[in-house]
Amino acid sequence: MKRILLVGSVGCGKTTLLQRLHGADLTYAKTETIYTDGQVVDTPGEYLELPWFKHALRLASFEVELVVLLASATVSEAKFPPGFTTFFMPPSIGVVTKTDLAGPSAIATAGSHLRLAGATELYEVSAVTGDGIDTLSARLA
């Protein structure tokens, strides 16, 4: 599996996706700091949402091959600034999360936020039901 950095707002599903990708039990634990689990660097959503933490995301991105931007299908507002992917040296992909909790138009809205952020390659997943995980795992292999 590629070395990846997970970036997204608080509660968008980064840690749950990490657990799913690793085939681990899904257990909720608030991420308090940047940490590495195998090939995955997980980050707290605050690092995206609070401007003075953003530099930490950029530093962490130097360690990975791919940045994964996550947007929850349950959140209607954009959490990434336009062109956010240019902030990172490695390429980025976009992942819409929590597709089990939203309809097609909400999923499309989250996807449009990821495109505006600069992600040209999008995936739609539910870490809970497993929908879309095989396709994403194949991309990360």
Ligand SMILES: Nc1nc2c(ncn2[C@@H]2O[C@H](COP(=O)(O)OP(=O)(O)OP(=O)(O)O)[C@@H](O)[C@H]2O)c(=O)[nH]1
């Ligand atoms: N239904 C559903 N719930 C999900 C999914 N992914 C995550 N959740 C739930 O959303 C909540 C937040 O998930 P986390 O994975 O902790 O979110 P996070 O992005 O790591 O959040 P921070 O660590 O605070 O930045 C938890 O209660 C998860 O169970 C999903 O695909 N479907």
Ligand SMILES: [Mg+2]
């Ligand atoms: Mg987390």
